Amino acid sequence: MATARVSGVSVAAERAEVGVFATEYRLTGLNMLIAFIALAIGGLFGVMQALQYNGIDLYKPIAPILRGGYYQGLALHGVLNVLVFTTFFIIGWLTFITSRSLGIPLASRALGWTTFGVMTGGLLIAALPLLLNNATVLFTFYPPLKADPLFYIGLTLVVVGTWLLLINQVMMLRQWRAANPTARIPLPAFMSIVTMTMWVICTFGVATEMLFLLIPWSLGLAPGTDPVLARTLFWFTGHPIVYFWLLPAYISWYNFVPQQAGGRLFSDPMARVSFILFLILSTPIGMHHQYTDPGISEIWKLIHAIFTFGVFFPSLLTFFNVVASLENGGRARGGKGWLVWVFNLPWRDPSFTTQTLAMILFAFGGAGGLINASYNINLVVHNTSWISGHFHLTVGTAVTLSFMGITYWLVPHLTGRRLWSPTMALVQAWTWFVGMGIFSHWMHTLGLLSMPRRTAIGAMRELHPEWEPLLPIIAVGAIIMFISAILYYLNMVLTITAGKKDTVPMVPFARAVSGPEDGPRVLDNFKPWLAIAFALIVINYTPTLIRLVSEMQFIPGIRSW
Amino acid sequence: MNRKYLGYLFEVAWILPSVAVPIAFLVAIVITAFAVGIAVPGEAGRIDPKALNTTAPFDQPGLRELAPGRYEAVVIAQLFNFSPGEIEIPAGSKVTFIVTSRDVIHGYKIEKSPINMMVIPGQISRMTTTFDTPGEYYIYCHEYCGAGHHLMVGKLIVKPAQTASTNR
Secondary structure (H helix, E strand, C coil): CCCCCCCCCCHHHHHHHHHHCHHHHHHHHHHHHHHHHHHHHHHHHHHHHHHHHCCCCCCCCCCCCCCCHHHHHHHHHHHHHHHHHHHHHHHHHHHHHHHHHHCCCCCCHHHHHHHHHHHHHHHHHHHHHHHCCCCCCCCCCCCCECCCHHHHHHHHHHHHHHHHHHHHHHHHHHHHHHHCCCCCCCHHHHHHHHHHHHHHHHHHHHHHHHHHHHHHHHCCCCCCECHHHHHHHHHHHHCHHHHHHHHHHHHHHHHCHHHHCCCCEEEHHHHHHHHHHHHHHCCCCHHHHCCCCCCCCHHHHHHHHHHHHHHHHHHHHHHHHHHHHHHHHHHHCCCCCCCHHHHHCCCCCHHHHHHHHHHHHHHHHHHHHHHHHCCCCHHHHCCEHHHHHHHHHHHHHHHHHHHHHHHHHHHHHHHCECCCCHHHHHHHHHHHHHHHHHHHHHHHHHHHCCCECCCCHHHCCCCCCCCHHHHHHHHHHHHHHHHHHHHHHHHHHHHHHHCCECCCCCCCCCCEEECHHHCCHHHHCHHHHHHHHHHHHHHHHHHHHHHHHHCCCCECCECCC | CCHHHHHHHHHHHHHHHHHHHHHHHHHHHHHHHHHHCCCCCCCCCECCHHHHHHCCCCCCCEEEEEECCEEEEEEEEECCEEECCEEEEECCEEEEEEEEECCCCEEEEECCCCCEEEECCCECEEEEEEECCCEEEEEECCCCCCCCHHHCEEEEEEECCCCCCCEC
16 A cells, blocks of 8 residues: 655656545545635625625626625625635545545545535535525524525535545544554644544534524424524534634645745644644634623633633644744745745745735734634624624635645646646735735724624615725725636636646645654544543533523524515 | 754743733733623523513613613614614713614624624623713614614714703
8 A cells, every 4th residue: 555655756656646546636626626616606796795885786787696685695705605615625625635645545435425425415405595595694594584494404414524524534544554553643634634523523513503403493393493592503613613714724834835835844743732722622612702692601701712712822833833834944945044034935836925925814814813802802893894804814815815825736736737827826826915905904994993794884874984985995905806816717727728738746745844753642642632622612511501402492583684 | 952952942932922922811801801890791681572562671662861870771673773773871871781682683883882792582682881972873783684784773872961861
């Protein structure tokens, strides 16, 4: 069995390697194709929202197709971008990473195709009511807003489909351990498995909400549902989902970007520690999205705030480790001084530049996130456009722009065609960086001026005089991002259809300055960490959930759109 | 010095402030929340949203003066307005907002104030603050509630002190 990593291998060996993973590559490619189609449609509605803020209503011309106007567009924007795009990309990406890092194909290819089939089937089922304006409940689907049952059933299937990848990963890890009884788990595979484990644990929240509250209620089997209980279950999944989006980008930042920068990963043990901390701390903190909710005690909100600050720590570790790796690369390329090495980094490499720019905006997103997490300070910004500004830096840039950067080398590798235009890719990265910087900064500012999020600002009876001069800037930022997106899609379509046929090798996994042998073996043993993760979830959620279930009310559903 | 050892030194130099700074922030938050009194909403009881018209205090929404300079505003959020939509108080008043929803989830945010609550059917939301600066302040529903969500705007009018208070 081929367990060696590919680095500096011959073209023939590379072709043979790719042949071994033909099914995995097909699955990765198909998942990413669906992901980026979703992003294209969802992104289009994003621009329309920014124009609507400025009184340019593009919803009327499309009313014969989508009659729900602004809010139906908003529902599509949210569901397609943060649920569909992310989930499909990540399942494809982690399929690729796990098999290439362990050097073995999926343990069960049938299960691999089942994963894809269940997710795609779920997507099609959920898409129907969304497009028919029967699920204009946004991606948070808070009851008692009541959507068509197909919407809830479809989304549940997408989530259940993702669980199947973890089964495949666990079987692959067993095979790999049998063949390599004393070796440390390769870092990329370790991270992929931690990410999926964290995801499967945290999705028990939304799965419970769907199966026991929303689906029976939407089918008419229950007279109503309890909105606070549903919200609590939603955010049980809804915060850790951001780590489900982010960790796959981190996997690239840790395992490929140092290599692309011309250096090594600074510390493998520190990287493992940070992922284990994400496994432990991602879930027992969801109530920080409910600081302003009635019906939840202030003490539990504060406890969740404290743990939220805890999960900031592994992100700070990541920040240090990744920047130190970049410095390692910059110095290896002849960089000198405290900061001058930055200029020695390979800024002409589109994949490197795209991901590094994503990291820079993410630093601001992280700082803003700490403000949102700050219990009573959140009163200033909760549910204002500050929040939309915030997550466009995190999921909208750290994640989305990194995923685009990954495709700049991965799509040529998967398809055997060279990237059509590296220059166009560089322009795309910088325009996204600038457009998002403008958009996000002024969305934050408007939030401080109390502009509510998820609101058709352009249709308000009275426009707040303090917002008025800032709204055009939002549209400028959005249009720059729209241009960036056109460049991205043009480049990708041309690469796939007309790119020069060539064997494009995979970017090799980065080696570490301080390798896994410098860290304790217990880091590779999932059991103690899983036990701690479960214990914290039980402690932080059980009292509130028991009380909410015991007080449960049946509030009837309403279709108010 | 050994290269690896130097690496560890850098790691420790980063980790110590990474722990210390968030702890300092948390201490500041706890002090402002529990000593200074900038509190978030908590548990204020449940109510049957179908029986608002017969359940106190929501059977009579509006502003009540409890004592000189001390008010209670009972508000119902509903598709797509607040009842009452306009509240008028003299500057320096301390107001407790008691809000619930008749139908779906709404929001209640008064600009330039700490009042920021989710309003959830079945639940009572409660927050108190003092308004010192005269002026007109918008009250926004900041949770998507349906096709007319953007129309759901109220107003708080803080009159210069000594003016009589009314509510509409």
